[in-house]
Amino acid sequence: MFRLVALRMLDAIPTMLLALTLVFITLRMLPGDPAIAALGEYATPQQLELFREQMGLNLPLWQQYFVFLWDVVTLDFGESLISSFSVGQLIALHLPFTIELTIAAMLMGTIMALPLGVIAATQRGKSADSSTRIFALLGFAVPDFYLGALMLIVFALNLGWFPISGGGSDFWDRMHHLALPAFTLGILKAAFLSRLTRSSLLEVLQKDYIRTARAKGGRERRVIYRHGLRNALLPIATGLGLSTLATLSGSVAIELIFNRPGLGNLLVGAIEQRDYPVMQAGIVVFAFFVVLVNLALDIIYIFIDPRIRSE
Amino acid sequence: MTEPVLKVDNLSIEFGPEGGALRVINDVSFSVGAGECLGIVGESGSGKSMTSLAIMRLIPSPPGRIATGRVELEGRNLLDLPMSQMPAIRGNDIAMIFQEPMSSLNPVMTIGDQISEAIMLHEPMNAQQRYKRTLEMLTLVGIPDPEKRFKSYPHEFSGGMRQRVMIAMALSCNPKVLIADEPTTALDVTIQAQVLELMRDLRTKFQTSIVLISHDLGVIADIADRVLVMYCGRVVEIANVDEIFADPAHPYTEGLLRSIPSETNEGQRLYQIPGTVPAVADRGTGCTFYDRCPKRMDICKNELPPHFKVSETHSAACFAIPEASR
Numbered sequence: 001m002f003r004l005v006a007l008r009m010l011d012a013i014p015t016m017l018l019a020l021t022l023v024f025i026t027l028r029m030l031p032g033d034p035a036i037a038a039l040g041e042y043a044t045p046q047q048l049e050l051f052r053e054q055m056g057l058n059l060p061l062w063q064q065y066f067v068f069l070w071d072v073v074t075l076d077f078g079e080s081l082i083s084s085f086s087v088g089q090l091i092a093l094h095l096p097f098t099i100e101l102t103i104a105a106m107l108m109g110t111i112m113a114l115p116l117g118v119i120a121a122t123q124r125g126k127s128a129d130s131s132t133r134i135f136a137l138l139g140f141a142v143p144d145f146y147l148g149a150l151m152l153i154v155f156a157l158n159l160g161w162f163p164i165s166g167g168g169s170d171f172w173d174r175m176h177h178l179a180l181p182a183f184t185l186g187i188l189k190a191a192f193l194s195r196l197t198r199s200s201l202l203e204v205l206q207k208d209y210i211r212t213a214r215a216k217g218g219r220e221r222r223v224i225y226r227h228g229l230r231n232a233l234l235p236i237a238t239g240l241g242l243s244t245l246a247t248l249s250g251s252v253a254i255e256l257i258f259n260r261p262g263l264g265n266l267l268v269g270a271i272e273q274r275d276y277p278v279m280q281a282g283i284v285v286f287a288f289f290v291v292l293v294n295l296a297l298d299i300i301y302i303f304i305d306p307r308i309r310s311e
Numbered sequence: 312m313t314e315p316v317l318k319v320d321n322l323s324i325e326f327g328p329e330g331g332a333l334r335v336i337n338d339v340s341f342s343v344g345a346g347e348c349l350g351i352v353g354e355s356g357s358g359k360s361m362t363s364l365a366i367m368r369l370i371p372s373p374p375g376r377i378a379t380g381r382v383e384l385e386g387r388n389l390l391d392l393p394m395s396q397m398p399a400i401r402g403n404d405i406a407m408i409f410q411e412p413m414s415s416l417n418p419v420m421t422i423g424d425q426i427s428e429a430i431m432l433h434e435p436m437n438a439q440q441r442y443k444r445t446l447e448m449l450t451l452v453g454i455p456d457p458e459k460r461f462k463s464y465p466h467e468f469s470g471g472m473r474q475r476v477m478i479a480m481a482l483s484c485n486p487k488v489l490i491a492d493e494p495t496t497a498l499d500v501t502i503q504a505q506v507l508e509l510m511r512d513l514r515t516k517f518q519t520s521i522v523l524i525s526h527d528l529g530v531i532a533d534i535a536d537r538v539l540v541m542y543c544g545r546v547v548e549i550a551n552v553d554e555i556f557a558d559p560a561h562p563y564t565e566g567l568l569r570s571i572p573s574e575t576n577e578g579q580r581l582y583q584i585p586g587t588v589p590a591v592a593d594r595g596t597g598c599t600f601y602d603r604c605p606k607r608m609d610i611c612k613n614e615l616p617p618h619f620k621v622s623e624t625h626s627a628a629c630f631a632i633p634e635a636s637r
Binding site: 207208209211212213214215216217218219227230231304305306307310 | 367369398399400401402403406407409411414415416417418419420421428429432433464466467477480481
């Protein structure tokens with residue numbers, strides 16, 4: 001099993017390399033001169049030339065490519081054009097807020113989704129099923145910024161239970177700031193995940209081995225959780241992975257609404273101000289997470305599906 | 312025959328909404344004594360599997376529903392019990408082996424865990440005793456190297472091995488009745504012979520009553536004491552195994568027997584019962600075999616033939632049975 005885990009980790013390296021290459025090519029293909037973009041249209045040719053020299057933009061493309069790769073490996077993303085912090089420092093400052101939001105939202109979403117999905121599947125066609133369906137439809141239909149604003153108005157502004165903006169300072173303060181945005185995202189994630197749980201559990205409950213579990217005297221609860229849900233977890237895990245990625249890169253709106261200093265917030269600012277080094281580093285970080293989550297998924301599969309283990 | 316262990320009386324099963332339901336099983340009655348093997352034969356759709364699932368009360372409901380009848384286990388009507396008491400009976404008093412060994416085992420649980428789960432559900436044993444019992448069961452069904460196989464997953468087993476695991480699981484709590492629904496159909500002939508041999512052994516060893524469902528008359532002849540022939544959800548003939556093969560009374564049974572390839576009909580075109588099984592909705596008031604029957608008479612069209620006794624142990628539902636032998 002450890003060999004398999006190690007193999008999957010090795011597999012992730014070329015994927016990451018490919019992702020980095022794509023980032024490099026895309027950024028070089030963007031129209032416009034980064035020097036002009038950075039220094040403005042009124043910069044003198046000498047200033048531009050000096051800038052290009054400093055940023056290594058005069059080197060042949062293949063050299064730039066290797067410099068880029070080396071910078072990524074050594075986590076040296078250069079200086080921000082706007083802020084006085086280095087890009088590395090900026091990322092280090094903002095990334096934890098995004099990660100904690102993603103983890104908390106996914107946890108809340110999963111905790112809500114699994115029971116809802118199980119109830120919907122086992123009470124198929126009854127009122128409990130319809131209620132979860134309505135919940136899921138609402139979750140799909142309501143945009144995150146709208147739900148976020150609503151939650152903010154009700155729970156932060158009117159009831160005053162939660163802070164209105166920011167990321168918090170010490171641990172408990174951070175959790176306090178995290179609760180509302182994570183819950184908002186969690187509800188939206190639960191909409192998707194509960195449907196997924198329902199459909200994959202319904203499919204599993206048709207299987208012959210479920211009949212076997214009943215025939216050997218298993219009570220419904222045991223049949224559904226131990227035999228049903230355990231097998232339904234495979235597609236659910238895939239959905240969880242995809243959903244985690246979407247949350248990492250897609251919670252920009254929530255970060256903006258709750259004014260959390262997360263990576264999405266940083267990136268939006270960088271794009272507005274054409275802070276190329278920050279943009280580039282942000283994209284690299286997201287690409288890294290895509291590869292990381294996929295790797296995690298592969299490893300989770302190894303643990304939950306014995307058929308993969310014996311490949 | 313001594314007091315029957317399992318007795319099914321006038322069992323009828325309906326599918327579909329109340330009012331517009333279709334009756335797929337009609338007045339099925341039979342009994343099985345201790346250590347006896349009853350074979351149930353019939354083509355696909357004749358209601359064999361449905362009958363066996365009904366005994367376990369495992370018919371998916373809705374849409375299925377047991378409309379009438381009794382299923383008595385040692386005198387106790389299982390259909391009267393609240394559903395919550397059924398798990399204590401399933402796997403403990405009545406165990407079942409299914410047709411599809413490839414898909415009937417949980418793919419993410421080890422073989423050993425699946426067998427010891429059955430033991431855990433019914434026997435007051437600690438983990439160590441359960442482990443020991445599971446190894447015994449694996450050895451009993453002829454799985455070599457049980458300690459190692461305990462930790463194997465179903466996908467690491469062949470079809471025959473999986474069916475052995477199913478049998479080990481079914482027998483792990485010494486059931487009084489074993490229902491085997493086409494236990495050898497998915498297996499090749501040599502494995503089939505081994506599995507049947509195993510069932511025969513177990514029967515003599517533990518006095519287990521067996522209900523063996525098969526469409527393979529060869530298998531039935533091999534192991535059953537009595538045979539029940541089903542057609543369109545009804546019992547059309549019931550007799551001791553030698554009576555059925557020597558002297559079938561129902562034209563449908565005759566047809567089935569004639570369609571077995573044998574040495575005497577070698578080189579000839581194999582007999583085939585003309586037509587197909589009518590759909591449930593198309594069954595009229597008369598004999599369900601009417602359209603395909605070589606001996607049909609006017610009376611068969613609209614009147615359902617009752618069971619006529621041919622001998623003390625043999626009866627068949629056919630008007631063509633001569634008055635003298637009824």
